[in-house]
Amino acid sequence: MKVLVVDDEADVQPLFLQRFRREIKNGDIDFTFAQSGEEAYEYLVDHYSEVVMILSDINMPGMSGLDLLRQIRAKHESAPPTIMMVTAYGDEENYQQAMQLGADDFLTKPLDFSVLKDKLKTFAS
């Protein structure tokens, strides 16, 4: 299962790799990272079919997570991929907008990795 993680913070990368150490080792999950909405979008152009889930931060300079969501959903009407939005500003407005734009889930920072793991497991099964 290929998961694309989009966040402008570079350290998200080692964090995910270590948090999902076992799952990666077992070959359950395969992570790819993008540091901006633009980078993620470009990656999707070539690897759209591979990616089953996108985990994207909303607040990023340039193309925001919501922009990315909008563009993906505009191009590809129906799911997949599953898109989960992550934001530090866990407010109603952001939530509504994400859901309206076609997000599958909405998570707030700081991420609870055990919850995220459960969600991924449920999704995989």
Added chain:
Amino acid sequence: MYFFSFLAAFLLLRRLRKSMLLTEMGFKWDKPLNTASWVSLGLFIVASATLKETLQDWLGILYLTGILAYINREPDFKPIKSLVQAFYPYVLICFFSLLLELLFPDFHRKWEDLIGMGALAGFVYFFAAWVNFNKGQKALESERQKRLVEEEQRRIIEAHKSELEVLVAQRTAELTNQKEELLQTVEELKATQAQLIQQEKLASLGELTAGIAHEIQNPLNFVNNFAEVSAELLEELEEELRKGDIEEAVAIAGDVRQNLQKIGHHGKRADSIVKGMLQHSRVSNGQKELTDINSLADEYLRLSYHGLRAKDKTFNAGLVTDFASDLEKLEVVPQDLGRVLLNLFNNAFYSVQQKQKTSEPGFKPQVTVSTKRIGDEVEIRVKDNGSGIPENIRHKILQPFFTTKPTGQGTGLGLSLSHDIIAKGHGGTLAIETKEGQFAEFIIRIPSKKEKEVLI
């Protein structure tokens, strides 16, 4: 001949009375002189009716002489003495004639006409002197009148002067009062200004809070996550060691070490944000210190951006930084320059945000900050692709209390204070380049101290 003597006495007394009436002694002499003049007339009539001609003459001349002597002696009549003297020739001639008649009646009879003419001449002389005296008196009188008028004028001027002096004193008192009031107002204004500056600072701090919270939350998340993950990794490490898989154990140890570095890094990041916030809220001590302009600009750009994001979740902007990598540290007051940068960034984000609300969906908000060394100066440019500054308000934007924001949303002090900080605090300049509807760019130039130090 006695007719002339009485006439002279009568006229002299009348004249004297008239003169006296003009002085303050008029009241004292009015009645006696009046009576005397009429007595003269009475005497003349009595003498005409009862006495012989020679006795008439004697009575007349003696009467006149007596009056003259009296006038001469009385100090009150001093002003008219010169007129009295004019009678002397007439009196002398009369006496001479009468004595001649008494002693040498024949000789007198022979020369009577001539002597009579002499007496007449004396009388004419008196009359001429009289006229002359009157003229003199008139001249004196007019002189006196003139002096009186002058005196009156002087008195009026004096009165005016004292009136004016009172007025001047009043005005001076009023002005002094006004000055005092103004001084007090200036003091009050100074206090208000200090308050406003503090308020402006607090307002910008308030705008910052959300940005700061966000900025601190991120590193804290990393610290927590890496700490948790490291604990898990250490458990695994123990497991691997028990199993004897040294290679895997070393790999895990490497990860843990890397994590600890990251914890340290993010801890410091949070630390510097808190320090920056404290520095911003602290009253500037005006102390200049060597400051990394690039990191200062970067820090405040992020704070400002997240501050706005916290208020408007839908807002997004491209942040472009173009920092001169070889920029040496600059002697500035970091909190002050930080406030300037924060203000410029806040304005830039506000501008692009406003434009985004009104323009077509294709608009991509962007705020750029760049640094550059130009000769002896360091240049910081803050540019946004917002709606720019209209020509008609361009000259006003540095004025205190000028704001385009709705009431209550801006103090109108930001740019004014920024300008003061750059110009007065750092001897630099704050310039503006803008094209309406396209961009606004604020250019800070601060001279570096290097040159001066070499000179010293």
